Amino acid sequence: MARLVPRSGDAVFANVERVNAELFTLTYGAIVRQLITDLEEVEEVNKQLDQMGYNIGIRLIDEFLAKSNVSRCVDFKETADVIAKVGFKMFLGVTASVTNWDADGTSCSLILEENPLVDFVELPDMYQGLHYCNILSGVIRGALEMVSMKTEVTWVRDMLRGDDAYELQVKLLKQVPEEYPYKDDE
């Protein structure tokens, strides 16, 4: 059987099913709005969004691997590139750039110039502590955890707070060795 060739983000994006961007944006806005009403505390909303993202991420990774034919990444740098170029393109239709590597290659920044989640959105003064797109950091964390990488994802820059781009810092905490559920001698 011929080996499956990894597909580029554009190729995958061309083939996946898509929804109307405004429906997507407004749905996400409604979710965030409802969370604020329900939880009242901005910090709690951030946590909840992150948790929701995590739950999406641990499922999404399978779809991602199945549709993109990406092979095993040799190091974290390649992982970050794949997330930025293929992952973001496939699910959000945008690409991110990867910069700000630290010396040992365990931490980097994903920079999004545009973000379909935030069309129309303006953060009111009373919610300045809100990470509106916190769901994205949860998705990345959840997805990487399923491929045995413990990561910490934090927002560095946010256009809704007046910065010039969206910057997510992804930090590799540790690689969990794959464990088999059985032992050899059993």
Place this chain on the structure above:
Amino acid sequence: MIVCVAVVGHQNNPLYLQSFTDSDDDLKLHHIVHCSLDVIDDAVNNPKKTGPTLSETFLGLLYPSENYRVYGYLTNTKVKFIMVTTDLDVRDVDVRSFFRRFHAAYVNAVSNPFHVPGKKITSTTFAERVSGIVKSFGSSTPA
């Protein structure tokens, strides 16, 4: 030159009111906007029996006075846009295109998840966009 624009909700509650004059005749302009609401109500309740007016959002010249011309626009959700200008001979085409762009700006503003429908529009982006539209209206009109 456009001196005042207003967005009025379906219960005639003001959603957005902005005047673009240096002098302090805000009150007078607001009064004009207020008066024109009656004209709109009149136009809506007693529609002319001709076909196209039913689906027409542009209400045309509402209220000519000595110094001002007041134009109105009614969306399908009964939100009214009112524009007061000092130009006494404005082309209909310009006013129509102004309202179309204004409508687009309004749609984006209410799509903000933090905007509560029926409450005042507090968005700064909307305010900036509206001033942009108002400014370009002045320049595109031949003197």
